[in-house]
Amino acid sequence: MRRRMVRGKTQMKRIENDSSRQVTFSKRRNGLLKKAFELSVLCDAEVALIIFSPTGKLYEFASSSATRTIDRYQKHMKDLRGVKSKVVERNVLYREDANELEKRIKNLELSKRKLLGDGLDGCSIDELQELEKQLDKSLSNIRARKNALYREQLDKLYDQEKLLLKENARLKEKLEMCSAALLVSPASLIDQQKGVQDVETELFIGLPESRNSQFN
Incomplete structure (x- = not known):
């Protein structure tokens, strides 16, 4: 039965042997350049890679232009520093405002206590x-x-x-109008009663001619 060789984990520290360090540099450099190329192609990313060897030799890769990518990076960092600076200034102003408000609140609370008659022991005559x-x-x-x-x-x-x-x-x-109306009503009743009395109420049996001759 064949045993599979297990590769040990590489310790992240400087390789002391010069030849081994040079071999590792060449392998890792080529792999890094390959990964940068794949990243730019597969993801349509703007990639710029600059490597200096221990001897000072330059190796680089750029998906478009290393100079343009570096300029873009520097502009981005400048804008980012400006934003951070504004945030820091704003935070400083907020802290100053908070401290000022805290002092004002304490002074108002102290004044309120004094107006209520508390904490007057340390007050001068002028206060x-x-x-x-x-x-x-x-x-x-x-x-x-x-x-x-x-x-x-x-x-x-x-x-x-x-x-x-x-x-x-x-x-x-x-x-008053209702009272005046009530005062007028009895007089009208009397007039009505007189009219009723003038009407003949005597009962007579017979022909109309004989009735008229009787009254005549």
Whole structure:
């Protein structure tokens, strides 16, 4: 039974033997150039490969032009550095803004505590006087707003009063018209009763001629 030879894993370190290092360089260089060519053909990629041997000899491959590919690479890296620079500057500005906002929030919280009467032990007389002025100004604004609301409510009540007075006058006028109609009704009833009394109600049996002669 034949045993299959297992190839050992190559250690990634410099080959000390000069001849072995040169043989390995030639094999790996040719393989790398072949792979670059295959990549450019199969994938329609722009590939440029530059290799310098240990002795300084140049080996290169380019799917179009090595110079053009290098220029394109340099332009891309320049644009990329510009984008990174802008991102870094923006991040710096964001951090500065965040720090400034954090300081403002802390100062506002401290001012709020002082306005509520907390943390006044370390305040000087000038700071306390300034707090007193702020409180007086706040109270003045609150009273002004409260008075404005009272005036608005009073105006609404006055308007409602005018509407009620107008409605009351209309109902009073309607009531007076109804009362006048009731006062006129009894007189018309009396006239109707008189008309009924003038109608002859006596019962008479006989011919009409004899009835007329009787009344004559």
